[in-house]
Structure formats: C-alpha cells, structure tokens
Amino acid sequence: MSVEIIPCSETMAAEVRGVDLAQPIDTATAQTLLDAWHEFVLLLFRNQEMDNQQLKSSAAWIGETSQIAMPVDRRGDDDVEIQKVSNILDEAGKPIGALGDGEMWFHHDNSFTPAPDKATWLYAVELPSSGGNTMFGNCYEAYEALPADLKQEVEGRRVLQVYDFTVREKPARDELDNIPHCWQPAVVQHPVTGRKALYLDRLMTAAIDGCDKSESDDLLAQLFPYIERVDYEHEWQLGDYVIWDNRCSVHARRNFPADERRLLKRGKVEGDRLLAAKAAAG
Numbered sequence: 649m650s651v652e653i654i655p656c657s658e659t660m661a662a663e664v665r666g667v668d669l670a671q672p673i674d675t676a677t678a679q680t681l682l683d684a685w686h687e688f689v690l691l692l693f694r695n696q697e698m699d700n701q702q703l704k705s706s707a708a709w710i711g712e713t714s715q716i717a718m719p720v721d722r723r724g725d726d727d728v729e730i731q732k733v734s735n736i737l738d739e740a741g742k743p744i745g746a747l748g749d750g751e752m753w754f755h756h757d758n759s760f761t762p763a764p765d766k767a768t769w770l771y772a773v774e775l776p777s778s779g780g781n782t783m784f785g786n787c788y789e790a791y792e793a794l795p796a797d798l799k800q801e802v803e804g805r806r807v808l809q810v811y812d813f814t815v816r817e818k819p820a821r822d823e824l825d826n827i828p829h830c831w832q833p834a835v836v837q838h839p840v841t842g843r844k845a846l847y848l849d850r851l852m853t854a855a856i857d858g859c860d861k862s863e864s865d866d867l868l869a870q871l872f873p874y875i876e877r878v879d880y881e882h883e884w885q886l887g888d889y890v891i892w893d894n895r896c897s898v899h900a901r902r903n904f905p906a907d908e909r910r911l912l913k914r915g916k917v918e919g920d921r922l923l924a925a926k927a928a929a930g
C-alpha cells in the first residue's frame with residue numbers, strides 16, 4: 649500500500665491518499681498513519697466507503713473504540729459506538745441524531761470526563777448544498793501564542809470542564825450535582841509529542857482554580873481568544889473521513905441551511921487521564 653501524506657495548512661491537518669479505511673491496515677501503514685497523525689494533529693481521508701461495522705474499526709490504528717457519552721434520551725439513535733450528527737427528522741418528526749443544525753462553539757470533546765477520548769472521527773454521509781464547515785484550532789499553537797504573563801498565570805492550574813449536553817449555553821460553575829464535570833489541567837503535555845497544549849474552551853470551561861468567580865471569568869475571557877483560532881477549515885465532501893487528536897485541538901461548526909439535510913457519523917477512540925504540563929522554570 650503506497651501512502652501519500654499531503655499537508656493541508658501551515659499549522660495542522662494533512663490529507664492521506666492511498667489508504668482504504670474499510671480494509672485491514674497492516675502494521676507498517678498503521679505506524680505511518682500514527683506518526684503523521686501526531687505530527688499534523690488531524691488527518692483527512694477522502695472518498696471512503698464504509699458501513700457501520702467498518703467505521704467501528706476504522707481508527708484501530710490509534711486505539712480502542714470508545715463509547716458515546718451523550719445519553720440516549722438526548723439523541724435520536726442508540727448505537728453505543730457510533731453517533732449520528734444530524735438535523736434530519738424521521739417520519740414521526742423526531743430527530744434521527746443529535747447536535748442538529750446551527751453553529752457550535754470551539755470545544756474539546758468529552759473534556760468533562762476523567763479520561764477524555766484521545767481521538768474523534770467524523771464521516772460524511774449526507775450534506776447540505778452549502779455551510780456546515782468544521783473549523784479546527786491547533787492548541788499547541790494556542791499555547792505558544794500566549795504572552796509570557798498569561799503563560800505564567802495559567803500553567804500549573806486546573807480548569808473546571810462542564811457539559812450538560814446542550815450546544816450553545818455558557819457553562820455554569822454551580823449546581824453541578826447532576827451535570828457531568830471534571831477538573832482538568834489548563835495546560836496539558838501530550839504523552840507522545842511532549843508538546844504543551846492549552847486545554848480550555850468557551851463551550852465547556854466554567855472556572856479556573858485559585859480564583860474567585862470574577863477573577864476566573866476575567867482570566868478565561870483573556871484566554872478564550874487564543875484557543876478560538878482557525879488553523880484549518882474543512883469543507884465537507886461526501887465520503888470524507890476526518891480524525892483529529894482531541895488532546896491538542898479544538899473544533900467548531902459553521903451554520904448551514906436548517907431546511908437542508910445533513911448527516912455525519914461520529915466515533916471516538918478511548919483516552920487516558922491528561923498529563924498536566926510542567927511549569928517553565930522562572
């Protein structure tokens with residue numbers, strides 16, 4: 649199998665040619681893909697044709713398939729390993745999937761769990777005539793872009809990640825008894841590359857430790873613009889399969905016509921507890 653890796657932008661993302669993810673991946677190709685994924689953070693495979701069973705093993709070269717965290721009563725399907733991201737309604741007028749239409753803020757997937765998934769993939773099945781692009785930000789670059797004083801402020805601290813499976817609401821730091829939440833390092837160190845990445849976002853980060861509410865909100869307001877960067881914007885084509893490193897990237901969705909059908913399938917790869925980056929010597 650001859651594999652070609654073509655960078656898509658200066659700071660992240662590469663297209664992979666010569667790989668059919670519906671077929672078993674040999675050891676050498678798997679290592680090539682893994683090395684490229686760690687280097688480019690996101691890989692794009694075009695013109696893929698996979699059924700659900702093939703999709704469930706499509707990322708085996710990274711690790712074990714993770715289970716979908718969103719409760720069944722918040723989504724229109726009940727597969728434990730594949731989630732439909734869709735605005736399509738069935739004959740009874742009920743959604744066939746979740747996260748229907750509209751914009752979505754930049755976020756890390758499942759940051760509100762003790763061991764966030766290391767990877768997320770999306771596979772395009774049905775697309776509107778325009779819109780719905782997915783934007784990706786490189787969190788290594790976000791950390792590097794911080795001025796020295798903000799690096800010093802944020803390194804070694806934790807952030808409270810909260811998500812009640814809504815899409816556009818600012819997370820609250822109170823009344824969390826029945827809402828998934830977890831404290832995570834504000835700056836993580838990637839276990840393979842060793843690089844530091846900023847790990848917070850407007851959709852899920854409710855607080856930063858060591859601050860009262862006013863101080864926390866002010867510091868986060870200074871940090872969010874650094875994470876909300878578009879290093880790569882993906883314009884979807886049918887059969888596209890995109891997989892990204894969830895530990896060092898964020899993603900967001902642009903709006904698209906609500907009266908046009910869109911269906912992507914989504915899956916994840918199990919992760920481990922995040923490593924807090926060591927603070928730089930003063």
